Amino acid sequence: MNQRLSVKLPLKLAIVGGGRACKFFLKLIRLGNLPYLQIDIIGVCDINPRAEGYRMAQRMGIYTTTDFRDLFSLEGLDGIIELTSNRDLLVELIQLRPPRIGIVEHNIGRLLRDLFTVDQKLRSAEQQIVFEKALRDFLIQQNQQCIVVINTDFTIDSVNDAYLETVNKTRDEVIGTPCYQVIHGLAAPCDALRNGMVCPMLETLRTGQSTQGIHPMTTGETVSTLYDIVTYPVRNAKGETVRVIELWMDIEREIASRWKKREQELKSDLNKLIQEDRMISLGKLVASCVHEINNPIQGLLTFSHIMKEMLTADSLNPTEIGKMRKFTELMADELERCGKIISGLLSFSRESHKAFRAVNLNEVVSTVVDLVRHRIELQDLYFKMTLTDAPLFVHGDINRLQQCFLNLIFNAIEAMRPGGNLGITSHLISDKQLAEVAIHDTGHGIPHKHLNHIFDPFFTTKAMGEGTGMGLSIVYGVVKNHRGEIRVDSTVDQGTTFTIQLPLVGKADAPGRNKG
Structure with a gap:
């Protein structure tokens, strides 16, 4: 295996989501079958302390917590792998994380689980190379985020399809070309020509640490989009930075998506609040309408007693028949009044x-x-x-x-x-x-x-x-x-x-x- 393939990226990572995917990932780390990565898992978070990955981390002596914010204080933490498939949690992680800490989305969990299964079948050196390529394909090609690997002279070493789609160029056009030329059409790195813009690539080369920055990317003649860029150093066996990995996230698209979802939630909440408020109002109406209904009921009761006494006689004279007819008309009016009150309440209460x-x-x-x-x-x-x-x-x-x-x-x-x-x-x-x-x-x-x-x-x-x-x-x-x-x-x-x-x-x- 050549020197290029043997370069390892030493990383201290934490995991959010202590379920089955976390357990598989911990097994993979324990077996040391990640040729490109020298990974040290230093923390695991899950809201369920009984989750199998969470419990395995405890048995391995790894720090565990039920609040992901606790992970931010872990010394030397480079990044967090999110394995919950919860989009809102991923956005919250990105928003609250310190700039030095990168976030890798949950898709890594599913592929690493598959890679672990494949790895158990790999026994020869030739098969190991196949495994390494599969891992690299995941890290570079399968991620929906834009990923670009850049050499220390700023030339692009490799990219994924998401990056090519964003910059609207072919792979041949970008490989070997300086990143600042591909993205900004410049003849020198961004810091040298663009006032006020921090180049994460330059910062990582200078400090040897992960860096974060926000850059506007012009993807058309006039269309400019803001991207959150996080860089990670790739070191050789001597600890020297030999390449830098950049991960891009389209901030505007994420904000628009989150805003639309929040708008839908607010509309749903408003519907629920209105119906609950109707029920409260209905209670007030019922309390007052009880008195209003009670009056005609008392009238009906009085008329019924009078009519009962009149009907006990063997026969009714014309005057009594007239009174009876008047009573029935009054009773019908009172019943109609009660019916309107109840009908109004039923109509109002109906969702x-x-x-x-x-x-x-x-x-x-x-x-x-x-x-x-x-x-x-x-x-x-x-x-x-x-x-x-x-x-x-x-x-x-x-x-x-x-x-x-x-x-x-x-x-x-x-x-x-x-x-x-x-x-x-x-x-x-x-x-x-x-x-x-x-x-x-x-x-x-x-x-x-x-x-x-x-x-x-x-x-x-x-x-x-x-x-x-x-x-x-x-x-x-x-x-x-x-x-x-x-x-x-x-x-x-x-x-x-x-x-x-x-x-x-x-x-x-x-x-x-x-x-x-």
Whole structure:
């Protein structure tokens, strides 16, 4: 075997993910069958202390922990191999790691396990060379990250396909060519010609240590992408750096991917919060509607007793028959009233998927008012609602809009003492094509110092147990999701007004414009 193949890369590594892949990797290290690498595993992390790789590391006297941050303090640590297949964990490792520590993604686990199996079948020197080539193919070719091996004179020794795809060149065009010429089209190393840019390659040659830096890479005439570059020295038997390995990660792509995933998670969380908030509101509605339903039930009970006494007689005279007919009409009216209350509660409690369509904002507000009207009466509030004669059609989800106005009305009711004034108005802002709904109360008001925080999640000025602090943040999320705006005007001890503005739908999208 020639000198080039016998060069070993001494590395102190730690492993995150103490499962089966970790166990295979530890066996491979213990047998010393990694010809290109002189690896010393100095730490293993897993949230499950009973994981088989974790327990094997303990038996081997290797440092173990359940928090990967503990690994950062290990002396001389060069890198961390992530074997969990957890993309979020990989991103977190990359973000929190010290610059001197590199990260290798989980794909290494699967291939090393296969390589271990193959290695058990290799017995001759010729077979060992095949194994070495397979290992090198993994480290260079199979990784999705860009990998380039650079000689000390900055000429490129070898690259993987991901690198060639990124720089949009063939292998023949880059092998033997200086890296700064391939990437930046320069005639000298980056530090010499590019002010403020640290070249990780130069730093590694100068210090003999792994280095990290961020470089913009121009992959087209005008397209520039930021890459996180980590370098690792390759040393010969004398400890001299003979090559440098560079690993690239596309920061912008990773951030965009993570942002999209987080956006989806936030939308899902908002859906859950809205449904949970509906259940809380439903509890408040039920508590007030019990009183409203109780009155007609008592009336029905009274009518039934009277009718029972009348029916005990052998015959009914015309006057009694007339009374009986009147009683049945009254009972039907009371039953219809109870039915509407229960139907409203069932409709409000039903979970529905987000469905945007043209809805009349006046009807949404009126429906919510019908649900809370008895609560307003129980608290002895003066109530006035003035809505536009013409319907105000907006593009929205009727269930979410109901929840939005219900939260605001409940807040207004709970802010006032008996005798307070609650007002609801709607307006058409024709020059801006907006529908506006304002909810005004004469409650205790909101202190000026709190106005900038009332839409923050979990912010509340209510006493412990009286509020979650999510109501107004949900209102804000719903309004923004409908491309609208919300503002609040408040004076302590005088009252508060919440104003919501939503864009009107175009005339072509609006249903038949009858009165709403």
